[in-house]
Amino acid sequence: MRGPVMKIEDIAVRYGDCWSIRSATITLEPGVIHAILGENGAGKSTLLKAAAGFAPRVAGTVRIEDGRGFGAQDAAGDPKPQAWTNAIGMVHQHFMLVSAFTALENLVLGSEPTGSFGRLDLAKARREAEALMETTGLRVNLDARTSDLAVGERQRLEILRVLYRGARAILLDEPTAVLSPLEAEELYTTLGALAEGGATIAVVTHRMDEVLRFAGHVTIMRRGRTVLSRPITADERDHPKRLEDELTRAIMGGEPPPEASPPALAEDAEVALSIEDLVLVDAAGKRVLDGLCLAVKKGEIVGIAGIEGNGQRELVRAVAGLEPGVAGSIVLGGARLPAVRSTEDLRKRRRAIAVVHEDRHADGLMLDATVGDNLVLGELGQIDGPAAEAALIKRRIDRFGVNPPDAARRAGELSGGNQQKVVVGRALDRIEASPERALVVLGQPTRGVDVGAAATIHGAIVAAAEKGLAVLVVSADLGELRRLAHRILVLHRGRIVTELPPTSSDDVIGRAMLGMEDA
Amino acid sequence: MSSIFSLTMLAESIRIAVPYTCAAIGGVWAERAGVIQIGLEGILLTGAFTAVAVTHATNSPTLGLVAAIAAGVALSLGHGQLTERARVHAVISGIALNLFALAATRMGLRALYDSASNSPGIEAYRFGPTGATGGAMLLRVLADPVFFLALAAVAATPFLLQRTRFGLRVRAAGENPVAAASVGIAVTRVRLTALAVSGAICALGGAHLAYDQQRFESGMSAGRGFIALAAVVVSGWRAGRAALACLAFGTLEALQIVLQDEVRKTAIGDLIQTLPYVATLLVLALAPRRAGAPEGLGKHAAD
Ligand SMILES: Nc1ncnc2c1ncn2[C@@H]1O[C@H](COP(=O)(O)OP(=O)(O)O)[C@@H](O)[C@H]1O
Ligand SMILES: [Mg+2]
Numbered sequence: 001m002r003g004p005v006m007k008i009e010d011i012a013v014r015y016g017d018c019w020s021i022r023s024a025t026i027t028l029e030p031g032v033i034h035a036i037l038g039e040n041g042a043g044k045s046t047l048l049k050a051a052a053g054f055a056p057r058v059a060g061t062v063r064i065e066d067g068r069g070f071g072a073q074d075a076a077g078d079p080k081p082q083a084w085t086n087a088i089g090m091v092h093q094h095f096m097l098v099s100a101f102t103a104l105e106n107l108v109l110g111s112e113p114t115g116s117f118g119r120l121d122l123a124k125a126r127r128e129a130e131a132l133m134e135t136t137g138l139r140v141n142l143d144a145r146t147s148d149l150a151v152g153e154r155q156r157l158e159i160l161r162v163l164y165r166g167a168r169a170i171l172l173d174e175p176t177a178v179l180s181p182l183e184a185e186e187l188y189t190t191l192g193a194l195a196e197g198g199a200t201i202a203v204v205t206h207r208m209d210e211v212l213r214f215a216g217h218v219t220i221m222r223r224g225r226t227v228l229s230r231p232i233t234a235d236e237r238d239h240p241k242r243l244e245d246e247l248t249r250a251i252m253g254g255e256p257p258p259e260a261s262p263p264a265l266a267e268d269a270e271v272a273l274s275i276e277d278l279v280l281v282d283a284a285g286k287r288v289l290d291g292l293c294l295a296v297k298k299g300e301i302v303g304i305a306g307i308e309g310n311g312q313r314e315l316v317r318a319v320a321g322l323e324p325g326v327a328g329s330i331v332l333g334g335a336r337l338p339a340v341r342s343t344e345d346l347r348k349r350r351r352a353i354a355v356v357h358e359d360r361h362a363d364g365l366m367l368d369a370t371v372g373d374n375l376v377l378g379e380l381g382q383i384d385g386p387a388a389e390a391a392l393i394k395r396r397i398d399r400f401g402v403n404p405p406d407a408a409r410r411a412g413e414l415s416g417g418n419q420q421k422v423v424v425g426r427a428l429d430r431i432e433a434s435p436e437r438a439l440v441v442l443g444q445p446t447r448g449v450d451v452g453a454a455a456t457i458h459g460a461i462v463a464a465a466e467k468g469l470a471v472l473v474v475s476a477d478l479g480e481l482r483r484l485a486h487r488i489l490v491l492h493r494g495r496i497v498t499e500l501p502p503t504s505s506d507d508v509i510g511r512a513m514l515g516m517e518d519a
Numbered sequence: 520m521s522s523i524f525s526l527t528m529l530a531e532s533i534r535i536a537v538p539y540t541c542a543a544i545g546g547v548w549a550e551r552a553g554v555i556q557i558g559l560e561g562i563l564l565t566g567a568f569t570a571v572a573v574t575h576a577t578n579s580p581t582l583g584l585v586a587a588i589a590a591g592v593a594l595s596l597g598h599g600q601l602t603e604r605a606r607v608h609a610v611i612s613g614i615a616l617n618l619f620a621l622a623a624t625r626m627g628l629r630a631l632y633d634s635a636s637n638s639p640g641i642e643a644y645r646f647g648p649t650g651a652t653g654g655a656m657l658l659r660v661l662a663d664p665v666f667f668l669a670l671a672a673v674a675a676t677p678f679l680l681q682r683t684r685f686g687l688r689v690r691a692a693g694e695n696p697v698a699a700a701s702v703g704i705a706v707t708r709v710r711l712t713a714l715a716v717s718g719a720i721c722a723l724g725g726a727h728l729a730y731d732q733q734r735f736e737s738g739m740s741a742g743r744g745f746i747a748l749a750a751v752v753v754s755g756w757r758a759g760r761a762a763l764a765c766l767a768f769g770t771l772e773a774l775q776i777v778l779q780d781e782v783r784k785t786a787i788g789d790l791i792q793t794l795p796y797v798a799t800l801l802v803l804a805l806a807p808r809r810a811g812a813p814e815g816l817g818k819h820a821a822d
Contacts, residue, residue, distance in 0.1 A: 054701075085703045096698040098691050100814065109691055110702030112684045119683055161702075 003030035003168035003200035004064045004087060006051060011060030013046050018404075018413075020046040020055070022224035028169070032216025032231075033188070033195050034202040037251055039450040040417025041403050042221040044204045045093060048171040051202075052090040064088070064169075086111070089162025093173040093416070093448075095154050099147035103140050103157050104129065111165050132163055138190060151308060152183040159190070169200035176205055177448045180307050181478055182510055188214040206417075206450055208247065209479065212240040220250040227253075252452045260458035262301050262486050262502075263466045269297040272470035273319075273439050278328035280314050280494075288314045289326065290494035296439070296470040301461065303485030303502070304474040307513050311494040312474045313358055316443040319472070320355040321346055333438050350378070354431035354464075356424050358443030358474065364423040365411050371397070372407030374422050379430065400425035400456055417449040421457070428460045432467060440464050440471045446480060458484060478509055526653025528773055534660045534731065536769025538563060538740075541669050541724025542747030543754075543761040544676055545717040549595070551680060551756055552713035553693035553815045557613035558598055559721050560744025561620030562591045566725020568624040571735035572631060574641045583641075584665065584726050591722020592715045594620070599714040603707045609817055617744075625737055636737055643730035665727045672720045676758035689713045693813035700820035707820070746799060753802050755811025764802075771795040 006028040013021040021043040028034050028051075038044050049055035051062060064087060097106045104122060107129055113121040126142060133139055138156045146154065155175060162170050170191075176184040184207075192214060195201045205211065211218055211232075220228040228250045236243045248256040273296040280289035289311050296302045306312055318326045321340035330337045332352060340346050357363035365374055372393045376383060383389045390407075397405045400421040402414070411419060424445055431437045445461065446454040461484060465471050474491075475481050481488050482502045490498040490512040498512045542559045549556035569590040574583030594616060601612040625635070632638050647662035648655045660666060680686035691699040692709045700706050721744075728743070729735050746768060747761075754760035772795045782788055 090701075092701065096695075096701040098694045098698055100694045101691070105687060109687065109699070110704055112687060114684050117683070118685055120687060165702075 002198040005029055006088070006169060006200060007061075007063040007065070008047070008051055009061050009063070011047075011050055011062065012058050013043070013050055013055045014058050015056070019224055021050065024050075024060075024221065024224070024226045026219050026226055026229055028200050028202050029217070030168070030198050030200040031195055032201075033191055033214050034200075034217045034219065035211040035215035036202060036204045036219045036221065037206070037208075037211065037247065038221035039223075039251060039403075039452055040420075040448070041415040042450075043224045044221050045173050045415070047221065047226075048090060048173055048202065048204065052088050052171055053084050054090070086165050087167060088169045088171065089165060089167030091155065091158045091162060091170065091172040091175060093177070095158055097146050097154060097157065099145075101146050102142065103144055103146055103149065103153075104142040106146055106157060107142070107161050107164055109161075129160065129164065132160060136160070136163065136190060136194070151178045152180070152186075155179070155187070168198070170194070170202075172201075172203045174204050174206070174448060176207060176210060178308075180476060180510075180513070181506055182514075184210065206448065206454075207477075207479075208244055208451070211247065212237060212244060218247065220247060222251065222253055248451055251450065257452065257455040257459070260455065260462050260483055262484060263299065263462055265297065265300055265486055269299055271295050272298045272300075272333060273472070274331045275319075276329045276331070278315070278318060278326060278330070280311075280318060280323055280326045282314075288494050289318065289328075292328070292491075292495050294472075294489055294496055296472055298468050298470055299465050300487075301465050301471040301473060301485045303481035303488040304472065304491050305476075305478060305481055305488055305509055305513055306474075306491035308476065310491050312443060312491060314494075315491070316355065316357060316441050316474060319353065319439075319441050320357075321349045351434050351436045352438045354427040354437075354440045356427050356442040356445055358447070360416075360419055360423050365419055367410070367412035369411060370407060371402065371409050371411050371414065371422060374411045375402075375407070375426050377426065396422075396425045396429050399429065400460070401453060417453055420445075420447065420449050421453055424457050424460070428464055431469070432464060437467075437469055440469050441474075442472070443474045444476060445473060446475075446477065454480075478506055526657050528653075528770075528777060530653060530656040530660045531773035531776065532766065532770040533657075533666075534769075535772050536766045537666055537669050538724035538728045538743050539747050539750065539765035539768055540673060540762045541727065542721050542744050543750040543765050544669075544672050544758055545591075545595075545719075545721030545724070546748055546751040547676060547754075547756055547758045547761055548689075548713050548717035548720065550751060550816060551693045551813055552689045552710045552717075553696055553813055553818065554599060554602055554710055554714060555609035555613065555817045556595075556598065556714075556717065557610060557748060558594070558616030558620075558744075559747055560740050560742065561613075561617040562594050562718055562721040563725040563728065563740040563744050564624055564738070565594055565620045566591050566722030567729035567739055568627055568725075568735050569722075570726035571638050571641055571729045572627065574643065574730075575631075575638065578642065580641075580643045580730060581664075583730075584723075587722045587726040587729075588719045591718035591720075591725070593718070595714045595718025595721070596711060599711045603710055603819070606819070621738065624735070628735070628737060638735040640734045641730075643733055663727075663730075665723060665730060668723055669720075669727065672723065673758060673762045680758070685709075685712070690813070692815070694815050696815045696818055696820040746796075749799050749803055752812075753806045756813060757811065768795055768799065771798050 008024060008026050010023055010025050011021060012023060024047050036044050046055050050057050104126060108125045113124045115121045129142060138160050140153055140157045140160060175187060179187060191201050215232055217231045219226055275292060275294050278289045278292040282288045314323060317323045319330060340349060375393045375396045376389055383392060393407050402418055402421050431440060446457050461471060473484060485502050488500045488502055489496045492515045500509060542563055546556055546559055566587040570583040570587035573586040574580050598612050598616055601607040602609040628634050628638060644664055647659035680690060688704050688709045691704060692706045696706045728739060750761045750764035754764050775791055775794045778791050779788055
């Protein structure tokens with residue numbers, strides 16, 4: 001059964017007085033994986049939402065045609081036909097699952113099989129789900145509480161739900177941003193099989209290597225327009241360099257920035273940060289940090305790789321002084337950091353250490369405050385008057401290319417990547433100005449960030465190292481670690497299990513991340 | 520002391536627990552759907568007044584009951600319109616509902632019966648044996664149609680919430696309205712339907728209160744809606760446990776009445792009156808904080 005051909009013609013979407021999409025035209029044919037790339041805020045998410053019928057379209061048409069005679073067209077403003085909801089499934093960037101439900105309940109939500117009196121027929125749902133898992137190879141524990149599922153499993157559940165509703169077109173918004181490299185690989189294998197089976201598949205991503213390896217068609221969005229949309233031939237896939245350059249130029253609207261590389265490291269650089277035997281036990285009694293040791297020299301960039309949930313978040317928080325229950329020692333610049341007992345202690349620590357937490361919504365931003373306020377968050381009383389503050393905000397916006405460059409906008413309205421620029425920009429810019437600067441700790445510094453912005457952030461990280469700061473980068477993006485770091489440490493079950501040179505292959509690092517000692 | 524373990528005591532406990540239980544089940548329906556509802560008190564009071572006024576006018580307690588339920592549904596839906604469509608904060612809307620109910624029933628008393636304190640007596644349901652023995656009292660309590668409806672509501676609620684499509688959608692709306700909307704569920708409609716159920720069950724409690732006294736008294740709900748809300752919280756938003764908590768409260772109140780009879784005129788009499796409330800405070804203080812609260816309580820599908 002073939003999926004529908006989706007023709008999106010010259011659509012425009014506006015939120016308030018902000019145009020998310022000015023003009024986008026794209027045809028999604030079944031059979032191949034369509035990749036959609038573009039800078040943060042280019043309108044990729046909005047494009048998918050418009051296609052799935054979730055976005056307020058002000059112009060243009062979306063047409064769906066499939067071989068079975070189902071043809072539907074909706075001009076702007078028309079309500080979408082009922083069949084639409086089921087024909088096209090979307091996997092949102094932030095999962096749309098009820099965490100208190102079982103996986104099975106989430107699977108059926110919205111299209112529940114019922115018996116008499118509206119009674120749920122979960123047995124029937126289970127049979128159908130099992131059959132679906134059998135044919136697609138997407139495995140989920142149907143009886144688990146959704147909040148207990150790992151990220152990858154939740155994503156499989158979302159895809160299963162879309163298929164369960166009978167969708168033959170699946171639109172995924174940055175599905176690999178939250179996955180480990182191995183999981184991402186599996187995802188593309190599944191999507192490839194679905195496409196082969198005739199489904200229509202579109203994927204938004206920031207990772208160029210995924211496009212080069214898996215996509216059969218690519219579309220680039222820039223500032224609310226589709227600027228390039230063309231198939232990728234097998235020939236190009238064998239020699240990806242030229243294609244990569246072409247795509248990067250289209251994404252950035254100009255020449256790509258030079259790739260970052262770690263600065264030269266002096267042989268005799270002294271150790272800046274040394275962590276000994278860090279132990280942290282969580283509320284459930286699990287040792288999330290389990291005797292972790294590491295050292296970083298002045299001017300050195302050390303990368304931390306690991307599968308999500310192996311202690312990355314806690315390591316960053318412990319160094320930041322936010323985990324009062326942590327045991328072990330953290331020595332910075334020869335002096336052991338005292339436990340944080342007051343806000344004054346915390347401030348003192350932050351004059352020496354810049355921290356970016358991996359979850360920008362929970363730990364980095366006030367979504368309801370303005371971009372400007374967020375950019376100087378935590379510097380109350382340290383800036384010399386409103387004029388200086390405005391200048392500082394403007395400098396940070398310009399330096400990190402926050403888009404739109406509007407300090408008065410609510411931070412929650414920025415696209416994810418631009419929110420990330422705010423968080424990283426604030427931390428790096430501040431520490432460089434601090435006389436006591438010693439260390440930068442970054443959790444997922446470029447998660448969900450486009451190529452251009454990632455280059456800016458990488459540049460700033462390298463600049464910090466060049467100034468003699470020790471840098472610790474935790475990242476799920478192995479390419480990023482390989483490009484930036486002098487050394488890669490692999491974190492597994494709360495401790496460092498291996499040290500690898502940045503030249504190691506994905507495979508080697510991946511095996512170490514799984515805790516296979518022989519890696 | 521034998522009076523503590525007697526059929527009389529059991530009958531009293533159940534009788535007292537019914538209004539609390541109805542309000543608590545109403546609270547469960549509203550809040551599991553994601554709507555904060557502190558207006559249970561007002562719905563109890565309005566239900567009581569409507570039941571009495573209509574029974575007084577028609578001589579039919581059944582018509583009174585139907586009218587009370589209609590009034591409860593209307594008030595609850597009004598709360599829903601304010602919070603879900605006009606996006607008034609649910610706490611504000613709930614306070615307004617309570618104040619409105621208090622004022623409106625007072626005004627009704629004045630207008631209909633020219634009284635500031637209470638209505639004239641009415642002839643409510645009379646089933647079961649007469650007599651003052653414990654057994655007779657218990658049978659009278661159990662044979663009351665309002666009690667029967669309340670029992671049905673308690674029994675049906677967990678089933679409806681857990682095992683039906685409607686229940687699943689109500690819980691989805693309460694846990695994560697954004698996710699529910701994304702799979703095509705009309706969150707506002709689901710919430711309003713749940714609020715209608717909530718208002719109906721809560722008003723049932725009001726009618727029970729009034730029929731029990733055979734008249735309406737100004738402010739006769741006397742904080743029961745808030746105690747019921749406490750029961751909802753300690754139960755972790757689960758109907759069965761909330762009903763048990765209300766029964767426990769009813770038992771304490773019955774105990775308090777019995778004990779007061781025994782120690783009348785001693786100084787601790789007043790202290791004993793506070794027993795149920797002190798117990799509620801203790802349980803609330805010791806209960807795990809907000810465990811089991813719907814995650815989307817007070818949140819909306821779209822801003
Ligand atoms: N709900 C919304 N309200 C206001 N502005 C929005 C909303 N959604 C998106 N935008 C704006 O539309 C633009 C495009 O956003 P989006 O499609 O999320 O970009 P992308 O997914 O390419 O990063 C951004 O400038 C963003 O700020
Ligand atoms: Mg996006």
